[in-house]
Amino acid sequence: MNKFIYLASQSPRRGQLLEQLGVAHQLLLPDLDEDSEALEAVQPNEAPAAYVERVTQLKFDAALLRLKRRGMPMAPILCSDTTVALGRTIFGKPEDDSDARRMLTELSGRTHRVLTAVVLGTARRREPALSVSRVTFASLTAAQIGRYVGSGEPMGKAGAYAVQGRAAAFISHLSGSYSGVMGLPMFETAALLRSFGIHSSVCKKIY
Numbered sequence: 001m002n003k004f005i006y007l008a009s010q011s012p013r014r015g016q017l018l019e020q021l022g023v024a025h026q027l028l029l030p031d032l033d034e035d036s037e038a039l040e041a042v043q044p045n046e047a048p049a050a051y052v053e054r055v056t057q058l059k060f061d062a063a064l065l066r067l068k069r070r071g072m073p074m075a076p077i078l079c080s081d082t083t084v085a086l087g088r089t090i091f092g093k094p095e096d097d098s099d100a101r102r103m104l105t106e107l108s109g110r111t112h113r114v115l116t117a118v119v120l121g122t123a124r125r126r127e128p129a130l131s132v133s134r135v136t137f138a139s140l141t142a143a144q145i146g147r148y149v150g151s152g153e154p155m156g157k158a159g160a161y162a163v164q165g166r167a168a169a170f171i172s173h174l175s176g177s178y179s180g181v182m183g184l185p186m187f188e189t190a191a192l193l194r195s196f197g198i199h200s201s202v203c204k205k206i207y
Contacts, residue, residue, distance in 0.1 A: 008063035084159030131185035133176025
């Protein structure tokens with residue numbers, strides 16, 4: 001039975017959600033010379049679900065190579081990626097404040113999808129899962145968007161917002177997985193963990 005897993009993510013939110021499940025984990029972060037952002041490039045005419053699943057698989061491949069290169073003990077690796085989609089248009093992380101304002105303006109008063117793909121696996125076996133939620137934003141004024149962008153919260157977030165942050169005041173309806181919108185769907189992740197013989201226990205994090 002596996003005693004811990006590796007979490008290959010720089011997102012503190014994913015670490016917090018994994019701790020909620022009571023699963024011991026160790027961070028497996030990229031080396032300084034790894035271009036993690038390049039893995040998130042969108043291919044022409046790529047559908048949102050195909051995009052987020054492909055990126056998550058690429059992140060898993062990179063994490064597996066990282067584990068082998070460092071000579072670390074073998075254990076299952078958990079990777080995840082989240083994207084926001086309005087129709088077939090993919091909203092990644094904003095490049096700057098102007099890009100964040102553009103995204104939020106387009107999402108204002110509309111319903112969009114949040115897709116989070118998860119992969120848990122080893123060199124010999126990997127299991128994927130996909131969570132799709134629908135989020136409706138109230139109509140936002142330019143002043144509201146400006147204040148939110150000014151807070152700095154949108155940067156580094158798919159779709160330029162964090163559901164667990166100040167943007168919660170913009171959301172009139174959410175259908176699906178709240179934790180999935182945060183970045184790690186708890187239900188799907190717990191099922192993947194069980195399939196590898198990993199069950200929730202006393203919360204423990206390995207440093």
